Amino acid sequence: MDNATKPQTYNSISEIRERKETILAEMRKDNADIGKKWKSLFQKSPERKKGITVASVISTGTGLIDGFLFVWKIYRKFKKR
Structure with a gap:
């Protein structure tokens, strides 16, 4: 929003409508981007690879033994007391 510091002057209603349409298009684009990012937060992660699973089992087993x-x-x- 570079125009936030400078107030714009409009000479006609058509300029105001054009600016309104521009802002509305930017808002829709931003809304779509936010929607994509929101959905990506809750997607299931891809299947784990076998090496990662084996490492996880070894780590868990070591923790249990410890x-x-x-x-x-x-x-x-x-017991001695």
């Missing part, structure tokens, strides 16, 4: 060992260590420590 958690189990931590709980076992705490259990043994408090």
Whole structure:
């Protein structure tokens, strides 16, 4: 909006109508762009690749083992008291 700082002067109603149509066309274009971006936010992500899935399983498994060992260590420590 470069024209926000300078007030425009209009000499006829047709100039006002042209400006109104221009602004309306810009608003419709912006609305369409916003709609596309909004829809892209909620699209399902593409299928994961096998390598990523295997890495995820390994990471989760490692976390579970680490958690189990931590709980076992705490259990043994408090069992002695």
